[in-house]
Amino acid sequence: MTRLAQRLLGPVTLLSLAVTAWLGLWVTPPDRVQGDLARLVYVHPALAWVALYLSFGTATIASVLYLWPRTRSVTADRVAVSAMEVSLVFILLTLATGSIWGRPTWGVWWAWDARLTSTAILGVLALGYLALRRANDDPEARARRSAVFAILSAINVPIIHFSVVWWKTLHQGATVFTSTRSLKIHGIMAWTLLISFVAFTLAYGWLVRARYRLEVARAGREAALLAEAIARRAAEVVR
Amino acid sequence: MTPVVALRDAVVVAGGFPLLAGVTLEIAPGTGTLLVGANGAGKTSLLRLLGGLERLAAGEGSVLGLDLRRADRRDLRRRVGWLGHDGSFYDDLSARENLRFAADALGRPRELVDAALERVGLTPRAATPTRRLSAGQRRRLALAWLVVRRAELWLLDEPYAALDEDGRALLDELLVDVVASGGTVVASAHDPVRSPAITATVRLAGGRVVP
């Protein structure tokens, strides 16, 4: 990314989010069946795309790159933790928006829907990743362990997903929400949906970049503190 | 002759604290070196670095011809003999089971185990779980490992601690054997030790070698 593009990332992100909000709330018509509730379609799918695919995928690829000896670098580790942290935020937002949609539709805040359940489990995986990082002091051990856990989690995602889907479908017949899930979309609604994906993808990039820079700054401060500690240690008096 | 150990400004860090703050040291093969220093001077950390158990955070170093920055630490670990503070592998196994497990792992003949236990005077306690052995007996178990294992470089953390006079004599005897057969010994102690196997003493303080 050039310097200009980096500078523009923030303003463009905010602008595209504003456009999404304007189109989604004022320009597009309400849904015939679901009314204003259907406007969540301009938020929820885009959030889920970022949470489940984009950021989790980035964290996984960065972790593989870290463990592969030829591509090992602190950059990969920093990208992994930045993406995973953003992923957790988006997973929580996905669950929250899904729940807000689910309450009037299903009558409950939480339903044992396959996607909802596997997304929640994915959230615990992201949480576990961050907890694992906090539990290790040594930077290299931390990077290795968390990379292994990220890869294990990524492998687990399809297994969890299929098991929950089967758990649901092999158990009882499909319930109400599966039919209402597919909304008919055209015209301005399709454009708004598309723009929402672009907006949240940009937001993701902006957040990861900010988080990455924080990680770099932290590493710089730690290096300075260490240099100081080495000087102090070397000056210890022989007792 | 290429040195077995060559360190320059070696730094080892744990949790942001420099355990070693720039150690420069050379050790020739077939020698016995004693590291002395107060608690927290960096003796154990230095031994761990030499055994591939700690990562070199800064500086340069090679041990047994392996570059500490580049080589796989696993390759180094395999080639050193390690005698830790606690002397045993698994606390729930007996002295004999511990030595057999370790001997099998390194492809050493099992017959050596009973002979070694005999030599260090642990035969009567050979079937006792090591967690029930006294500190001195655990030390002796460690000495038995010194008999069973063959290594180019021996790293011993406080080997003289908790040993009685007989034990110390036995340890000296074993170390002399190691050095005589071309092996190199690096051991740590709080205070200087007089031993026929020790040919040089290095003093550590504040994670560095001091004169």
Place this chain on the structure above:
Amino acid sequence: MIRVAGRVARKDLLIEWRSRVLLWQVVPFGAMALLLAGLALGPTRAGSSGAGPGLYYLVMVLVTLLAAQRSAQVERGAGTRASVATLGLDPAGVFLGKALALCVELWAIGLVLGAGTVLFLHTALRAALVASPSIAATLAALAAAGTLYGALTTGDGSAATLLPVLALPGFSPLLIAGERSFSAAAAGGATGSWWVITLVALVVYLAAGVVLYGVLEDA
């Protein structure tokens, strides 16, 4: 690799034989958890709910956490890590050996608690027998997964309390697959599709362990 696995498995089982930690601490916990499950269902449903298979797996998952923690703890002893590291054992072999030992231990505990499920929660004995191959496979997959997650939490700074958070999401598909095929056996139905989940998980964890265990050991 296989030879190292055999030695490590033998060593772990020998340690359990000497210390009897699982026998005296984990099995009674599992039995008590089954009783609590019955109490939680209430007096009318405790013996007739059909929840037996699910509760059996819930308890087995908790038991696996304890057993995996114990298995990892064995390697964490004061002098153990350094001394064993200098033995140059093949990490893939160590992983397979530890997973095998944990698997044997889980099978033994699973047998006892399976009897408990039949006894306390009135699951049909025939159903338990029909489901036993799938239970054995599921526990094997739990053992492989538990060994891997256990190794993730053996670092110097990391607390052992981290294990449940890391392991339970990974255990959940196994709980689902195990429970479904056990319940299907109880209802006299087919268990076919659930074998896919269990076997895929088993193969994935074994492969991941063989490839990645060395990375964890080195960290």
